[in-house]
Amino acid sequence: MHARFGLTLVVNHACNLRCTYCYTGEKIRRPMSPETGRKAIDRAIRSVRRDGTLELSFFGGEPLIEAELILDLVRYARSAADEQDVRLALSMTTNGTIESAAAWSVMTLPQLELAISHDGLPSAHDGHRVTVDGLPSSFRVQNTMARLIDAGKEFRIVMVVQPDSVASLPDGMEFLYTLGVRRFNPSLNLWATWTRADGERLNDAIRRAADFWGERLPECSVSWFDEKGAQAAGIPLTETARCGFGHAEIAVTPAGNLFPCERLVGADEPGNPMRLSGHALDGDDFLDHAPLPGMTPAECAPCALQSLCSTKTCRCSNFIRTGDVNRPDGLLCLLDQACYRETIRVLESRVLAST
CATH class of the missing domain: 1.10.8 (Helicase, Ruva Protein; domain 3)
Structure with missing residues (x-):
C-alpha cells in the first residue's frame, strides 16, 4: 500500500483551443464516463493505506469542458476517501477560457490546487494559443485570472517556454506579476527542437528569471528556483506521488486505458509504447505495477x-x-x-x- 498515490483522470480529448505545441493528440469529443472515473477512484483509494493521501488530478484536452463530470467525481472521491480514512488532494490544469458556471465552481473548489496556462506576454501567448477559429485567447485568460484574484482563489500559472519565446520569459513573468500573479511554473516545450543557440538563450532567460524571483522573495514563487533553493538548504520538499510513473502514479484515459503519466497519453492510440497493461474497469486496486529501478546513466x-x-x-x-x-x-x-x-x-x- 502507498502512503501517497497519484491518479490523473484525463476526462476528455476535446479542447476549445488549438495550441500549436499541443501534445495531447486529436481534439475529438470523447468524454470519460462517470463509471470509468468512479471505478478509477475506487481502485486508487484501495491503493492507499489508511491515513495516506490520494492525489487526484484532472486533465484533458481541456478538462473544464467536462466541468459537471469533474464536480460529480470530486463529490464521489470525497465521500469514498472519507469512508476509507484517506486524505484527498485535488489539482487541475486548465487553459482558463471556459466561462460556464460549472467551470467556475470547479476552479473555486476548496483545497483545489489550480493551474492555469498562460505563456507570459500576450504576444508570446497569442502566437501559439488560439481558438478553433484562430482568434487570440490571452485576454480571456487574463479575465479569468482577474476574477480568481478578486475571489481570493490562489492559482499558479504554467508558462510554456519554447525556442521562439524563451527570450521573453522574464518579461512575461513581469507582465503577469503586474496583473497580480504570484506563482509561476515555467515548463519547457520538450517536444520542440532546441538548437545550441536556443540553449544559450535559455541560459540567459533562466538568469534573468532568477533575478526576477530573487527581487520579489518571499511573496513570489517560481518553481524552477523554489525547489533548488529548498534542496540546497536541506529543507525537506513536500511529499508527492508525482513521478511515481506507473507505480505510485497512474493516468486513466476516457477509454479507460492506463498510462504512467498524463503527458504520455497523446491520442491514446493502440500502439502507444507507454500504455500500461490492464484497464480502469478491471481490478480492485493499482498495486500490480512495480517501480522502475533507479536511474544510473x-x-x-x-x-x-x-x-x-x-x-x-x-x-x-x-x-x-x-x-x-x-x-x-x-x-x-x-x-x-x-x-x-x-x-x-x-x-x-x-x-x-x-x-
Whole structure:
C-alpha cells in the first residue's frame, strides 16, 4: 500500500483551443464516463493505506469542458476517501477560457490546487494559443485570472517556454506579476527542437528569471528556483506521488486505458509504447505495477549535482526527449544545472546584501 498515490483522470480529448505545441493528440469529443472515473477512484483509494493521501488530478484536452463530470467525481472521491480514512488532494490544469458556471465552481473548489496556462506576454501567448477559429485567447485568460484574484482563489500559472519565446520569459513573468500573479511554473516545450543557440538563450532567460524571483522573495514563487533553493538548504520538499510513473502514479484515459503519466497519453492510440497493461474497469486496486529501478546513466557519473538532480527522476521527460525513460538529454541537464547555479547565485547575493 502507498502512503501517497497519484491518479490523473484525463476526462476528455476535446479542447476549445488549438495550441500549436499541443501534445495531447486529436481534439475529438470523447468524454470519460462517470463509471470509468468512479471505478478509477475506487481502485486508487484501495491503493492507499489508511491515513495516506490520494492525489487526484484532472486533465484533458481541456478538462473544464467536462466541468459537471469533474464536480460529480470530486463529490464521489470525497465521500469514498472519507469512508476509507484517506486524505484527498485535488489539482487541475486548465487553459482558463471556459466561462460556464460549472467551470467556475470547479476552479473555486476548496483545497483545489489550480493551474492555469498562460505563456507570459500576450504576444508570446497569442502566437501559439488560439481558438478553433484562430482568434487570440490571452485576454480571456487574463479575465479569468482577474476574477480568481478578486475571489481570493490562489492559482499558479504554467508558462510554456519554447525556442521562439524563451527570450521573453522574464518579461512575461513581469507582465503577469503586474496583473497580480504570484506563482509561476515555467515548463519547457520538450517536444520542440532546441538548437545550441536556443540553449544559450535559455541560459540567459533562466538568469534573468532568477533575478526576477530573487527581487520579489518571499511573496513570489517560481518553481524552477523554489525547489533548488529548498534542496540546497536541506529543507525537506513536500511529499508527492508525482513521478511515481506507473507505480505510485497512474493516468486513466476516457477509454479507460492506463498510462504512467498524463503527458504520455497523446491520442491514446493502440500502439502507444507507454500504455500500461490492464484497464480502469478491471481490478480492485493499482498495486500490480512495480517501480522502475533507479536511474544510473553512465554519463551522469561526473556530475556534481547528482544528489540534487530532478532531471533523473522525471521519467516522462526523459522518454519525450530520448525515447528512453532512464536517459536524459542535454536540454534537460542544461535546465537543471542552470536553475541550480542561478538559484545559488541569487540566494548568496541576498545573504551578502543583508550583512
